[in-house]
Amino acid sequence: MAQAALSVPVFKLYGETAWPTPDLLHCESIPARSRLHDWQIKTHRHADLVQFLYVQAGRAQVSIEGQARQLGPGTLQVVPVMSIHGFRFSEDIQGCILSLAKPALDAMGAGVQGQPFDRPGAYAAGSDRAHLDDLFARLLDEYAVPRAERELMLHALLGALLVWVARRAGERPQQVASAQSRGQQHLAQFSRLIERHFRTHRPIDFYAQAIGVSTAHLNALCRQLAGRSALQLLNQRLTLEGKRNLVYTAMTVSEVADSLGFSEPAYFSRFFKRETGCTPKGFRLQRRGQR
Template identity: 60%
Template sequence: MSRTSATSVPVFKLYGETTAWPTPDLIHCESIPERSRLHDWQIKPHRHGDLVQLLYVKAGQAELEVEGQINQVRQASLQIVPAFSVHGFGFSEDVQGYILSLAQPLVDTLSAALDNTPLTHAAFYTLGTQKGYVDELFDSIVQEYTEPALGRELMLQSLISALLVWVARRAQALDCTQTQTPDRGRDHLQRFTGLLEAHYRTHRPIDFYASELGLSAAHLNALCRRLAGQSALQLINQRLLLEAKRSLVYTAMTVNQVSDSLGFSEPAYFSRFFKRGCGLTPKAFRLQR
């Protein structure tokens, strides 16, 4: 697999997608062949600024490169791809498995109950005798994801929580995080996303986040552009836009109520913000869902 310099690595939302997160869901799940065959089974090096991926190779062969570490897959394995990490994949045409993408807000929520989140460092696990258990988890996740039913979001979060606990236990058993080389830039970005999750509704200025991180606003913006492909303000606006979409799709709140819940001073300002980011008014977006 050819190497790509950090400055030329594209930042994608999903494979090849550079627009906003494509769904109000905080989860995206698809089979490895579904996307990879469109790219001749080779996914070029890239990074994601605001999502974590769990890649499950159930059968077949693969070459998985994450942050320069290459793993050759010849048996059922699970690869953790943290946010901001450069990664690229190559698959055999008979590959079977899934790619589970989790938006950072969901990762932060689900990881809060764990003392040490298992998704902040790249890790590779062969499954061995635990393949059956992981198979069942992914099969259930895929079924819930593709066949919407009552309590879908709660069930998905429960299943993914079980998967994260499994990963955390494997990480603890292998003590794999101890060998990771610290990346201060990525650590700053992860702390920024955590602060953003806590404060995005209050429309804090960039200087606030920079001060909390012990950085200058210019340094924070440079880190965001380098690792996430967007400015700090763009990341803040994307988080607000995502929550607005979710409120419009999954709640009965009026547009005015959504505006208030997201800290906008007036509904007209919220509507302009939403249309600028989505291309539709809040009402039109709700009607098309």
């Protein structure tokens, strides 16, 4: 079983190996991606994001860790980090899928009891159907159209969604969460440590020691479970923050470099171009031209 899991592709969304946006979330309609794949999203997993699939019309067949279920209109499915999953949709499917980076979820859901986002769960909207319909419509709209204070509004809407899921999960009898493998626990711990320290440019040895494993073992786990080395995952988070600052703030390139712990702007520019193929200034101009 463990060997089979290693052959399951690790994607950022589906079919993409790089996070496609400077945001810590991605929001799109279910048909937008599924129609490109003949209404079937084959088995895959995500190393560092949680997904919320909300069905508003049509049907969805969801398989998570070998357990299959049918979702009808007004149902929200939580897909945890690293869970092996796939979807099959009816051609009349309508709804939304929200992908939230684990660091953002950890920060926003820090006070939530019972860890409802660490295990699969399907929740019927029931009398809250209009509330969820409106919530996802506003998330899609706010995500798609840049406005002043966009990030603040997205956080508010996400907070409302997380509270709704947590309360629904709290209404159920307590269930024992499926045990993560030790490797998955270590990867989750590495992700939390990256979020805490990525601006300080600590060596991978530092993270391995904090987790209690060797550097070689941490690298092997990252490659097996996330498809990237430990350093690549660390650089990926640093690059993402650089992108976000370049797109959503008025900071100069020099100020962005300083905020990310680079001793010289030139070092940041070389790092950013190596990771993205584009200079910080070029990336900012390109993104602003798309807005």
